Amino acid sequence: MKMTTTKFEPSITTRPVYGILEPQQGSAHLMIADGEGAGAILDLFARAGQQGIDLRPSTHLIYVTAANGTDLSDELSRLGVAKFYHGPTLAAAMSRITKALTDASMGLQIYLAGTESLIGVAQSEAMKAGFPHDGMQTEHRGSLARRVQCVHCKGITENVKTDPYVCSHCGLSLYVRDHYSRRIAAFQGVNIDAEDPGQVPDMVEKFT
Amino acid sequence: MGIQFNDETFHKDYTYRNSPAGIKRFPFPFPEDDYMYSVNIEPHVPGREGSVFEHTFDVDEHYVSEMRDRARVLADDPLRCQSLPHMTLAGWDLLELIMESKARDYPDMFQLTKNGDRWHWVNKPLGIDDTFTFLDETTLPYGPMEYITRQAQGDFTLQDQRDDNLWIEAGMVTSQADWSLDFDIGMSFHEWHAPVPLAGGMGIFDRALKFLLKLQYGAPVRRFNWTMTVDPLLDTSPENYHKWGPSKATLTPDTVGRRQHLRVELQTLYRLPRSNAIVFPIRCYLISFQDLVTVPKWGRRLHRVLQTLPEELAEYKGFARNRQMLTDWLAQYDDGSPTSPGWWAD
Numbered sequence: 001m002k003m004t005t006t007k008f009e010p011s012i013t014t015r016p017v018y019g020i021l022e023p024q025q026g027s028a029h030l031m032i033a034d035g036e037g038a039g040a041i042l043d044l045f046a047r048a049g050q051q052g053i054d055l056r057p058s059t060h061l062i063y064v065t066a067a068n069g070t071d072l073s074d075e076l077s078r079l080g081v082a083k084f085y086h087g088p089t090l091a092a093a094m095s096r097i098t099k100a101l102t103d104a105s106m107g108l109q110i111y112l113a114g115t116e117s118l119i120g121v122a123q124s125e126a127m128k129a130g131f132p133h134d135g136m137q138t139e140h141r142g143s144l145a146r147r148v149q150c151v152h153c154k155g156i157t158e159n160v161k162t163d164p165y166v167c168s169h170c171g172l173s174l175y176v177r178d179h180y181s182r183r184i185a186a187f188q189g190v191n192i193d194a195e196d197p198g199q200v201p202d203m204v205e206k207f208t
Numbered sequence: 209m210g211i212q213f214n215d216e217t218f219h220k221d222y223t224y225r226n227s228p229a230g231i232k233r234f235p236f237p238f239p240e241d242d243y244m245y246s247v248n249i250e251p252h253v254p255g256r257e258g259s260v261f262e263h264t265f266d267v268d269e270h271y272v273s274e275m276r277d278r279a280r281v282l283a284d285d286p287l288r289c290q291s292l293p294h295m296t297l298a299g300w301d302l303l304e305l306i307m308e309s310k311a312r313d314y315p316d317m318f319q320l321t322k323n324g325d326r327w328h329w330v331n332k333p334l335g336i337d338d339t340f341t342f343l344d345e346t347t348l349p350y351g352p353m354e355y356i357t358r359q360a361q362g363d364f365t366l367q368d369q370r371d372d373n374l375w376i377e378a379g380m381v382t383s384q385a386d387w388s389l390d391f392d393i394g395m396s397f398h399e400w401h402a403p404v405p406l407a408g409g410m411g412i413f414d415r416a417l418k419f420l421l422k423l424q425y426g427a428p429v430r431r432f433n434w435t436m437t438v439d440p441l442l443d444t445s446p447e448n449y450h451k452w453g454p455s456k457a458t459l460t461p462d463t464v465g466r467r468q469h470l471r472v473e474l475q476t477l478y479r480l481p482r483s484n485a486i487v488f489p490i491r492c493y494l495i496s497f498q499d500l501v502t503v504p505k506w507g508r509r510l511h512r513v514l515q516t517l518p519e520e521l522a523e524y525k526g527f528a529r530n531r532q533m534l535t536d537w538l539a540q541y542d543d544g545s546p547t548s549p550g551w552w553a554d
Contacts, residue, residue: 013402014395151388151446154287172450179403183394190446194453195529 005040006140015178016116018140023048026109029059030100031081032122034090035066036142037114038076044111045079056081060100064093066115067159068143090118097122101129110136117147117158120185133182144207148176149186156186162203164192173200176207210316213272213333219280224440224494230269231499235260236551237432237472241512243521249419252428252476260474263313264428265306265360266491272333274361274383274442281382281443282358287390288445289354291366291378298366298378299353300343301480302487306356331359353378362474362491365389367397369484374420376400383442383492385435385471386449386526405520420477423486428478433490436527436534437471440494444471459530464537465498468530470510497537503553507541514538 005020021044033041041061048055059081065071065088073086087093110126112119119138127133145159155169163176167189174189181188193200216223226234255261260268282288291299307329311320319330325342336359340347348355357364357380366378374397381389392400397417398408407413423429437444438455459467474491501507514522514535522528548554 013398013408015402149391151391152448152450154390177403179391181391181395184391188388188391188446191450191453194450195457197454 004141006142006144008140011178014180016120016138016180016182018119018138021047021111021113021137021139023051023053023055024109024137027058027105027107029055029109029111030104031059031061031111031113032063032093032097032118033061033076033112034064034114034118034142035068035070035072037066037112037118037139038063038070038072040113040139040141041111042075042079044113058082061085062087062093062097062100064088064090064118066142067117067145070142090121094121094125097125098129101126101131104129111138112136113139113141115142115145116140117145117185120147120180120182124182124185127182146176146207147186148174148189149181149184150174150189152191156184157189160189161205161207163206164200164203165189210314211267211269211271211333214269216270216273218273218277218440218442222439222441224270224273226495226499227269231495231502232553233259233268234495234500235432235472235474235493236500236503236506236509236553237434238509238513239549239551241509241547242516243513244518248431249416249429249477250431252430252478260491260493261430264309265313265489266474267310267314267317267333267361271361275334275359277442278358278380278382281445285445285447288382288447289357289380290389290393291351291353292393295353295366295368295378295483295485296345296351297343298368298480298483298485298487299351299356301483301485302364302366303352303356304342305478305480305487306360310360334359353380360489362489364490365488366480367486367488369421369486372421373397374417374486382445384445384490385433385437385473385492386444386446388446390447403524405524406518420486423477423479425479425481428476430474430476433473433475435471435473435525436530437469437494438530439467440469440496442492442494456527456529459533461533461537464533465501466496468497468534468537469494470497470500497534501538501541504541505547505554507538508543508545509547511535511538511542512547 021040031041060083061081062085063073063076112122145161147158148160149156150167153170157168164173167174172191173193175192177188179188218224260266307320310318317332321328327342328339330337363381363383365376367374368377376395379389398413401413438459441452472493476489478487480487522531
């Protein structure tokens with residue numbers, strides 16, 4: 001289990017980069033995390049404690065089990081935050097996340113931690129609610145599996161680990177670009193054998 | 209009307225052709241025998257009579273067929289035209305710019321009559337005669353950007369300006385060189401250019417953005433870009449890449465002259481008055497190799513450009529696999545003699 005902050009190789013401008021969660025001044029704190037992202041939340045509270053900041057009374061923590069099964073909800077539940085939710089999947093938690101974002105008042109601080117899918121989807125939802133994309137704290141932990149949109153059929157495949165992969169919607173073999181859309185919260189997948197139909201290279205596990 | 213419009217197609221049977229006059233006015237984009245990225249921006253001022261620079265928005269023999277092709281692409285994939293909600297005013301700015309320009313430059317084909325906010329627009333080549341209220345969306349059959357760009361050749365993107373950046377937040381994109389509006393919409397200047405190799409490291413985008421943030425109303429600019437396309441297909445979109453990609457593999461030395469096309473984009477940039485947005489029209493011109501080499505200077509120069517182009521660019525522009533075949537074919541039209549500076553035919 002990867003419990004440390006992920007280091008990323010340099011890439012193109014759209015490939016997201018993440019930081020380390022730092023406690024912020026704010027009237028309320030919304031934290032959304034999955035799987036190993038729990039470690040980043042625990043570190044955040046430890047850091048806040050060292051700085052003499054008590055985030056707990058004003059924190060709403062939404063945590064979901066990661067696609068790889070990692071579930072650290074017990075550790076998080078012991079933090080004693082004002083509102084704690086543990087859900088089985090991000091999809092199941094989405095309506096709660098949307099409500100928390102639309103109910104938010106000025107001064108809400110947003111912290112996102114865990115897989116790229118979790119961070120990306122929550123960020124996109126926050127943007128829809130009017131938060132600027134660069135106004136959130138993010139920290140990557142855990143799987144590097146990607147959320148990828150097929151540029152052809154527009155279907156999004158979750159948890160892509162290989163390059164190329166087969167689109168779960170239209171069945172085309174796609175290579176995975178680093179080009180990333182914050183709005184869609186997905187990398188771009190493009191047909192790999194368009195010019196030479198049938199000549200698909202072996203799938204290589206690249207995003208683990 | 210002064211222009212004889214071709215009845216032609218840009219897909220399937222590909223009946224697209226340039227007339228001899230169309231070849232003569234083709235915007236050949238290489239002022240020198242080699243090519244490397246540059247910002248290469250110049251004022252978009254009226255140029256030589258008969259050239260593509262003569263008018264603000266060039267209307268040529270392909271106009272009616274290109275608009276038919278756009279309607280076909282949009283019917284298949286409406287996501288090619290999108291406008292985020294705050295971009296509607298920029299759409300009206302664009303509608304005004306195109307209508308006023310065309311009515312001024314081609315009065316025999318386009319007429320605009322204003323009676324206060326009630327505007328009467330006549331587009332004779334497309335058989336359109338509409339009266340609407342300026343700035344009232346409910347009086348048009350589409351949003352203002354879609355309405356007017358269904359009547360204007362080339363792709364269009366609208367960029368909002370804020371936080372010292374440009375954000376691509378609306379567009380009509382049906383004749384693109386392999387990029388997706390649906391994926392890129394909402395991105396900042398450096399983000400939507402992220403996939404372009406080499407240029408970022410050269411500081412091209414930093415300089416271009418700095419320049420564009422200061423672009424003034426009434427002082428549009430232009431530049432060229434170019435790539436290669438097998439068969440005269442306007443819709444070389446990533447969305448349909450799995451459909452058009454195979455065409456590259458079927459090119460043969462015998463068909464290069466007829467099927468391989470140089471694809472030139474005349475890109476212009478205008479500041480818009482009400483929204484302060486920037487509109488980026490990307491006008492695509494296609495010429496077959498066999499037509500291109502009828503101008504000896506162009507044949508010689510294109511051969512030299514393709515020989516010296518960095519491999520990354522051939523890869524990015526999508527013709528690396530056929531580069532040698534194209535260069536070999538063009539070699540028969542390069543006698544080694546010097547070419548004159550600039551892109552005009554000798």
